[in-house]
Amino acid sequence: MSEAAPSAPRLRTRFTELLGIEYPVVQGGMMWVGRAELAAAVSEAGGLGIVTALTQPSPAELAREIERTRKLTDKPFGVNLTILPTITPPPYDEYRRAIVDSGVTIVETAGSSPEPHMEFFAEHNVRVIHKCTSVRHAVKAERLGVAAVSIDGFECAGHPGEDDVPGLVLIPAAADALTIPFIASGGFCDGRGLAAALALGADGVNMGTRFLCSAEAPVAESVKQRIIDASELDTRLIFRQLRNTARVARNAVSDEVVRILADGGTFPDVQPLVTGARGRLVFEDGDLDAGIWSVGLSQGLVRDIAPAGDLVRRIVSEAREVTLRMTEHLA
Numbered sequence: 098m099s100e101a102a103p104s105a106p107r108l109r110t111r112f113t114e115l116l117g118i119e120y121p122v123v124q125g126g127m128m129w130v131g132r133a134e135l136a137a138a139v140s141e142a143g144g145l146g147i148v149t150a151l152t153q154p155s156p157a158e159l160a161r162e163i164e165r166t167r168k169l170t171d172k173p174f175g176v177n178l179t180i181l182p183t184i185t186p187p188p189y190d191e192y193r194r195a196i197v198d199s200g201v202t203i204v205e206t207a208g209s210s211p212e213p214h215m216e217f218f219a220e221h222n223v224r225v226i227h228k229c230t231s232v233r234h235a236v237k238a239e240r241l242g243v244a245a246v247s248i249d250g251f252e253c254a255g256h257p258g259e260d261d262v263p264g265l266v267l268i269p270a271a272a273d274a275l276t277i278p279f280i281a282s283g284g285f286c287d288g289r290g291l292a293a294a295l296a297l298g299a300d301g302v303n304m305g306t307r308f309l310c311s312a313e314a315p316v317a318e319s320v321k322q323r324i325i326d327a328s329e330l331d332t333r334l335i336f337r338q339l340r341n342t343a344r345v346a347r348n349a350v351s352d353e354v355v356r357i358l359a360d361g362g363t364f365p366d367v368q369p370l371v372t373g374a375r376g377r378l379v380f381e382d383g384d385l386d387a388g389i390w391s392v393g394l395s396q397g398l399v400r401d402i403a404p405a406g407d408l409v410r411r412i413v414s415e416a417r418e419v420t421l422r423m424t425e426h427l428a
């Protein structure tokens with residue numbers, strides 16, 4: 098599946114060298130969104146696409162999704178394994194097994210410490226990119242032997258953690274503390290962002306919201322149009338009181354969840370509103386008020402629905418232009 102679109106300039110970093118990819122642009126794991134077509138489009142363009150394990154209802158179906166991805170690209174791609182404390186946890190060890198049996202050698206872990214999984218992945222020559230939201234967790238992950246870190250600032254869609262440190266400080270702080278390659282995540286969506294991330298000491302960027310608004314994202318057009326129409330003010334932080342903060346789109350449901358918890362409500366009071374099944378309906382049916390759905394501040398900068406591969410090339414080309422323009426100031 099090679100595309101005729103113009104290629105972007107070369108951009109090598111420690112991250113591209115580590116994984117054997119052309120461009121340090123990653124499509125982070127996204128529940129209900131990270132399927133074969135999107136991951137393959139990003140990888141085929143030279144970035145790193147990531148299939149989201151738990152979007153598949155069983156490990157066997159994950160194996161099939163990996164196979165489908167491989168039919169669409171022969172370039173490297175990864176699988177996201179999000180490990181969250183839940184009442185009935187999915188069979189993580191079986192998903193892990195499906196990943197390595199399928200020959201995948203890049204895994205993005207997120208949600209909690211990768212420690213319980215490191216020995217298994219090391220035995221199977223899997224390079225782990227651990228996504229976390231603080232420098233202390235990044236340093237711990239480095240000590241555990243991950244190959245790279247993806248550090249998610251306060252701007253990000255999904256779980257920004259509880260420290261509220263935006264990328265402008267988080268990224269250089271991570272650069273000072275880590276020795277392994279790391280990518281910057283949260284708020285990135287264009288070449289200005291990639292150039293800035295590199296300037297701050299990162300080896301690349303990870304993006305969710307930007308790829309959610311790409312042609313291959315398997316979500317209703319109304320979701321993509323809402324991202325284009327929305328501004329950086331149109332997200333809400335829910336679950337603050339529960340210390341499990343999530344950044345989601347501002348809508349009738351997230352407004353209600355914020356109100357209930359601010360009025361002293363507890364998780365059981367909001368549970369029926371925040372089920373994964375309702376969030377999935379937003380993406381499948383396009384009813385923007387059906388449930389909660391993750392989106393980041395960068396939606397305020399997203400202006401089009403573009404093929405994911407074009408986005409990778411465009412972002413790298415823009416980053417080059419931005420960097421050249423900046424060096425002119427120095428002349």
Ligand SMILES: Cc1cc2nc3c(=O)[nH]c(=O)nc-3n(C[C@H](O)[C@H](O)[C@H](O)COP(=O)(O)O)c2cc1C
Pocket residue numbers: 124125126127128130149177179206207208228249252253254255256282283284285303304305306307309390391392393394395
């Ligand atoms: C719709 C959506 C679903 C997401 N689901 C997951 C997930 O299941 N696991 C995960 O580790 N990150 C998830 N994320 C977070 C992204 O991988 C990424 O870290 C984040 O979007 C980066 O911030 P940005 O949106 O500003 O680019 C999700 C993001 C979005 C937009």
